[in-house]
Amino acid sequence: MNILFIMFDQLRFDYLSCAGHPHLHTPHIDSIAEKGVRFTRAYVQSPVCGASRMSCYTGRYASSHGAQYNGYPLRVGEITLGDHLRGAGMGCWLIGKTHMVVDAKGMERLGLARDSVVGARQAECGFDVWQRDDGLWAEGPDGFYDAKRSPYNEFLKSKGYPGDNPWNDFANSAAQEGDIASGWFMANADKPANIAEEDSETPWLTSEVIRFIEQAEGPWCAHVSYIKPHWPYIVPAPYHDMYGPNHVPAATRHPSERIDPHPVYGAFMNNVIGQAFARDEVRQKVIPAYMGLIKQIDDQMGRLFGFLKETGRMDDTMIVITSDHGDYLGDHWLGEKDLFHDPSVKVPLIIYDPRAGADATRGTTSDALVQAIDLAPTFLEAAGGEPAGHILEGRSLRPLLHGETPEDWRDFAISEYDYANSPACTKLGVTPRDARLFMVADKRWKFMHAEGGFRPMLFDLENDPQELVDLGANAAHADVIALMYERLGKWGRRMSQRVTRSDADIEAARGKGRRKGILLGVFEGADVDDHLTVKYRGPIPQNGPDQGR
């Protein structure tokens, strides 16, 4: 079996027709849901690209792998999905974005060269690279364009798009009277990107995936990682005007949310992004483009799945469709991601498992509490590897895919967010160490703890599914809050770093202490089996008369 692990960037859980979107029709993605299981309570471990992805690629919570925000290097030696899968005989390839930043100091400390196989994998979060492209080839006074890191940009140049950064000037900008109309300016979101549709990012990456599969020798796991529908919010024709303001759902927000909000929530509401998305004109410009990007994605999925069918790969390939986090798009007076309302922290997760064991669940949904870190153990199990519960903190989803309902499935999900880099942190006067948020969610309640002396937040998901009423200061819910703190405490005490010794190793070693010749608590020889004391009895060794003493 192979694994096609498809991740979109910033794709909301509810912007698919299979998830009930009223205007967006995504038949190709829906076709996978029809063949597999769609999880309706899938949470990312951190609602921001870098940290969320490092959790997916290590199968570990953000606090466990330590790369808690964009641009924080993943420490050298952290064990990755690639390490696990290769150990089980499955290749692990990257086609697209990871947001990985190399731990250059750690590599230097260990003398690892980037151009060695080991060094390259360390630098690429454990993947072997087919194409690495993180998108975002921004320029400016301190821009970070890097030809080696931008195969898409190089592709555009090879196609004749002029200038140093056609990613910026064409793929992510419109043309307006001969001038660049940048996608960075949301006012331009309703314009068509100044690029042939087939040359835009999503079709380019899809072509790379097909090219990879055509030559791949299995078993393989391919992490197919699209930058879209992530901003800049701009899409080429014909997708730019498929949707208009009349297709924009009303924002999930209420004026009462702005009255005495939790201080951290309030600070995010008041940042430039929150203020922008509070404006209806911004939503009406951006959301149709966002929908167009998703429609384009779905069409490309149609192309990809068609290829799989033609080549027989649909029968031996597990297909996973998910996202690294969502997008507020003005809900709750916020833009971007960051906090723990559903539009941000809940993601689409659809898994098609070709094995017969999954026949019973095809076309169903599961409302189990699942986490992005469950994917790595799911893949490892599919690859036939030994479970690695001392390293991987998620749980294999196989039982859920195969119609089993494990009684001991988790009863709460965890997500984290480190906002130490944000202006909110400065504004609130919080130290980097205290700028951390924790979500604990079960099926009824969603709780948020903020370090730094703040009160918690709490939503009643049953009576307030839109998460509009924060009960965190409500004394009537003290019991729920206490329970959530108890769960958070249990999670905080979890065994997360004993990565060099498995539970099975420990169990196998039990009781062997005495056999190593270490005798503790023995008063005299009669207290212990003779065979353990063979060296501790008998005549003193002699070298002869000149034994030197």
Add this chain to the structure above:
Amino acid sequence: MNILFIMFDQLRFDYLSCAGHPHLHTPHIDSIAEKGVRFTRAYVQSPVCGASRMSCYTGRYASSHGAQYNGYPLRVGEITLGDHLRGAGMGCWLIGKTHMVVDAKGMERLGLARDSVVGARQAECGFDVWQRDDGLWAEGPDGFYDAKRSPYNEFLKSKGYPGDNPWNDFANSAAQEGDIASGWFMANADKPANIAEEDSETPWLTSEVIRFIEQAEGPWCAHVSYIKPHWPYIVPAPYHDMYGPNHVPAATRHPSERIDPHPVYGAFMNNVIGQAFARDEVRQKVIPAYMGLIKQIDDQMGRLFGFLKETGRMDDTMIVITSDHGDYLGDHWLGEKDLFHDPSVKVPLIIYDPRAGADATRGTTSDALVQAIDLAPTFLEAAGGEPAGHILEGRSLRPLLHGETPEDWRDFAISEYDYANSPACTKLGVTPRDARLFMVADKRWKFMHAEGGFRPMLFDLENDPQELVDLGANAAHADVIALMYERLGKWGRRMSQRVTRSDADIEAARGKGRRKGILLGVFEGADVDDHLTVKYRGPIPQNGPDQGR
């Protein structure tokens, strides 16, 4: 300045005359207390050799470094004291024991060879090795004698001691009618080890320290790490009969402790070691030998400190005297270490700081809550390095050594214990993952949480300084227990793995996002400074008429 970081193994906090022992006179160690500060509330981060030492050598809690028990490898790439000190221009050397186990799988994954400088440091927990000797050259059916790891044994052979393992046959055994009388049998503890005193382990290692210092070029940190007074409890003449049963303090224990004890405590009480030390004859044999080993240690310290004075090193060398944990010796019906009563988790800690700033505190004691992980940051500061609070979880003791009383000093200390390998775990039916204990201690209370659904333990250190009355099931103390759980929760949420990005890095990077050319929340050009949008405006690049589009 140099640092002499002296660690004994299994030395109780109260078996020194400066700590009030009624019979044991340790003038040389006391002389350092007279020149420095003796800490009366110093806790190790785990009361077992391997985990405690890995905490000392990384400056991190056991749950953070993951080597939570003896024999658990320290994960490759974990940043060590040696890494920190060398980064500050100070060498970091090992002379003696570490209990380090190499992460062989991790080394292989990263392609690190043991015989490279990098590989050797990884394998030796960051130290450059002058001598590595962990003692315990046990033999038996699965013995683990290794000539490369036992320079002391090789020394004995070079002196003419016969046989394969003179460590066992002479240094740790007595002679009885021409037969080996093994120190592993506590009944032999009152006999003299069958070895010339000057050839025994403590003098040998002291000679190695002197030999190291004679050739060392500074600045250096030398971790001088003695195996003694660790078992086997046996010592050469004249130390074997300096003390007798009349010098053995009454055991700190009460029959009431055996009535309905906390299940984990009860399981340890009932193991073979606890049962042995419950017998008076065991204490009366063992404790005089333990005291003799300490007396020998103190004499060797006299030799070492005399050498430092003669060579002028006393003026430029910080001297630290501590232990990796204590020894119950029958207190609380227990032997060995493992749990969190003071005889086990509290250690001697004496620091002599030659700097003038420490003149005000010479000869004083400090009752501040200090932890073994405070040593690494203390040393790093002494070496002039940048603080590394994102990696090191302790705090520099310099303020306390220099007479300052930081208002924000910690108000609780943490220790942990992983008993997954013990027979107690099997007997209690606890999984390896749940076989973990946590201590939270302040100056008034000591609390223990056990995973796995057990009630906590609680001692009132003010009214019950001997820790004889467990209040963990006492409803009257629910508030204290709640406070302790709150502290444990806060600790559990600590930022422990963001080791690749310092707080200072984060603060320096704040607000730079926009300068990188990423513009979020910008509706139109007018919303943002012109210089940030220079690439997003202006004419579209042209290649001429054949630009390929």
